[in-house]
Amino acid sequence: MSYHRWILRGKRKNLQCQYKDYLSDFKEWDQKLHAKGWFIFPQNINSKLSIDETALSKGELYTIITNKKAKGKKGSIVAIFSGTKVEPIIAQLLKIPASKRGRVKEITLDMANSMKTIVRKSFPKAIQVTDRFHVQKLTFEALQDIRIKHRWEVIDMENEQIKQARLKQKIFRPEIFQNVDPRKQLLARSRYLFYKAPSNWTENQYGRSKTLFEQYPDIGIQHH
Known part of the structure; x- marks a missing residue:
């Protein structure tokens, strides 16, 4: 590392320390002691919330x-928890006054039982609404499973047809549909x-798609 880069790095570190120790309110922050485990902002609670898990850094999961109603702007975060364990999350949420938690009328979540348990115990008056994204994802995965199952059936069928054609000293020619796809490629x-x-x-x-749904x-039924 060159001398100038070393000086610049030292100044940058000193600036960060100055901001953290003197310019910011970090030392007086009421959530500093548990900041690595969870944050809670009860003032941001509204009638409609969402709960989900996501990986913020290094693949570590957080429950958020x-x-x-804040739509990602200021006041959006109600709580962030390191990890997805149900009981520790519920224990912290129950520290929020019941009057505030009772304001929540609807919570959007995925279909994980852990999320349902957190919502049921922490926000007992809220209706649970399954996130449309997760429903679409399950439908998509189901379609792909059906498609893959049929493709393996076709591969097995064609392998047998190729074997029989060789025994008869013939050339195997797969069925070609109007869209120019053989069945396996379709x-x-x-x-x-x-x-x-x-x-x-x-x-x-x-x-x-027309050929696929006909065959x-x-x-086709699952897709529609």
């Missing part, structure tokens, strides 16, 4: 409760259909 390429809404499909994707009605 937010005020939906199922492989269709995975991209589920990443976006039908209104955003290209002409080729629309043709592929595999169970995928």
Whole structure:
């Protein structure tokens, strides 16, 4: 490290210390002692909240409760907890006066039992609303599971047909659909259909979906 860079690094560190120790209110912060474990801001509680888990840094999970009406702006954070263990989170939330927790009428959450337990015990008057994103994700995963199951069936079927063709000294030619996809490729390429809404499909994707749903009605039913 050069001398000038060493001096600059020292000045930057001194500036950070000056801000933390003198310019900011860090020393008087009422949540400093437990800041590594949890933050709670009861003043941000509103009638509609959200609770979810997310990885903020180094893959560590945090449980976050937010005020939906704040829409990500000032006053959005109601609580942040390190980890996802139910009992410690409930223990801290119950320290919020019951009158404040009773104001919550609706909480959006995923379908994890841990989240449901936290909401039921900490905000007993709130209606639990399943997050649409998680419902869509489960539907998408179910569609992909069905598609993959059919693709493996086709692979096994084609392998057997290739084997039989060789025994008869013939060339195996797979069935080709009107959209120019053989059956195996139809199922492989269709995975991209589920990443976006039908209104955003290209002409080729629309043709592929029509063939896919005709050949595999169970995928079509699940998609619609």
